[in-house]
Amino acid sequence: MTETKLSIKDLTKRYAAGLEPAVDRLNMEVEEGHLVALLGPSGCGKTTTLRMVAGLMDPTAGxxxxxxxxITHTPVNKRGMGMVFQSYALFPHMNVEQNVAFGLQMRQTPKSEQKKRVAAALDMVQLGHLGKRQTKELSGGQQQRIALARALVVEPTLLLLDEPLSNLDAKLRETMRSEIRSIQQRTRATTLFVTHDQDEALDMADRIAVMNGGLIEQFGSPTEVYERPRTHFVANFIGQANFLTARVGADTGAAPVGERYYKIDVDGFGQFGAVGVPGLTGSTHELVIRPHRLNVSLHPGVVGPESIAGTIERVSYTGDALAVAVRVGEKSLQAQLLTSSGDLPRAGETAYLSWVAEDAYLLPAPAKGLPE
Incomplete structure (x- = not known):
């Protein structure tokens, strides 16, 4: 059984009396060896949370x-944590080896031990050959790896990463997130990772805390928060999503992972299938369908007997896929097709949309402003 490494209870931060809290009674448990992403838009409280865990900021409560x-009020230098900042914060007057050794020097580690651990840390990030190089002579990706080596060399109780990839170009970000994840898994360093990039969170994290307005709206695995969002915000923030209003009718049986199949009436378009948590019959809910889960055809009857006809408004080519916007009444639904999937649609043509029940998810809470 995996042990809890980090436990946060009712953590709150107010910057001034009368203002809304930046972090509001946040609760979270991080298991040993896991990488947890704090994901959300600017101002949601994710960096404030990280800084309180690091000891760089005192909480108001919790x-x-x-x-x-x-360790709520333990000084930062007594927490034994390693942190990689967005700016990397390398010392420009020190070479690579000296930067990596800095934390060990502060801990008065014997010089012979420092040398061995610095060499091992640089080898781990594949930069052992640059030990004597000045940091200003390094590329952005190399600086990022040196900052990571400096954080890991002290064998931290927690590794804290504050948007460390945001200064890199898109291609290098993909490479570095793979390398960071690989290093984290090899070292088994329990890690908190702050990001506003959903792709980074989905790719790297064992668990994701989706934050909004100082609160965690959902805490779960990447699959859970993407496939089974608990709120409109989570569904809308992570990936693309179509939202429809559905009146939930008959419960038609058990679905996997404790869910139920339902027959639903969608915005007057007709009856379809969907899945959701138990007990939704008779109420109105938002229905979430990811664009790549919509079946699209230019021919009636191909996508199934239960389909919606609409007019293609726009087709966007993205290389390996086509993003297709289909107007159905007052709604514009977003679909995604592989470019090799046969007939390529064009604006103005009629398209037929459908989905399988497992790909249409009813948000648990009743739709706001609509009758239950």
Whole structure:
């Protein structure tokens, strides 16, 4: 059984009396060896949370525990954590080896031990050959790896990453997130990773805390938060989504993972199938369908007997896929097709849309402003 490494209870931060809290009674548990992403838009409280865990900021209320010991008010230099900042914060007057050794020097580690651990850390990030290089002579990706080596060389109780990839170009970000994840898995370093990039979170994290307005709206695996969002915000923030209003009719049987199949009436378009948590019959809910889960055809009857006809408004070519906007009444639905999928649609043509029940998810809460 995996042990809890980090436990946060009712953590709150107010910057001034009368203002809304930047972090509002946040609760979260991080298991040993896991990488947890704090994901959300600017101002949601994710960096504030990270800084409180690091000891760089005092919380207004709540507690932080690591390995069962409370560290809420422990000074930052006594927490034994490693942190990689967005700017990397390397010392320009030190070479690579000196930067990596800095934390060990502060801990008064014997010089012979420092040398071995610095060499091992640089080899881990594949930069052992650059030990004597000045940091200003390194590329952005190399600086990022040196910052990571400096954080890991002290064998931290927690590794804290504050948007460390945001200064890199898109292609290098993809490479570095793969490398960071690989290093984290090899070292088994329990890690908190702050990002506003949903692709980074989905690719790297064991668990994702989706934050909004100082709160965690959902905490779960990448699959859970993407496939089974708990709120409109989560569904809308992570990936693209179509939202329809559905009156939930008959419960038609058990679905996988404890869910139920339902017959639903969608916005007057007709009756379709969907899945959701138990107990939704008779109420109105938002229906979430990801664009790549919509079946699209230019020919009636091909996508199934239950389909919606609409007019193609726009087709966007993205290389390996086509993004297709289909107007159905007052709704514009977003679909995604592989470019090799046969007939390529064009604006003005009629398209027929359908979905299988497992790909249409009813949000648990009743739709706001609509009758239950």
């Amino acid at each position: 507690s932080i525990m690591v390995d069962g010991k409370e």
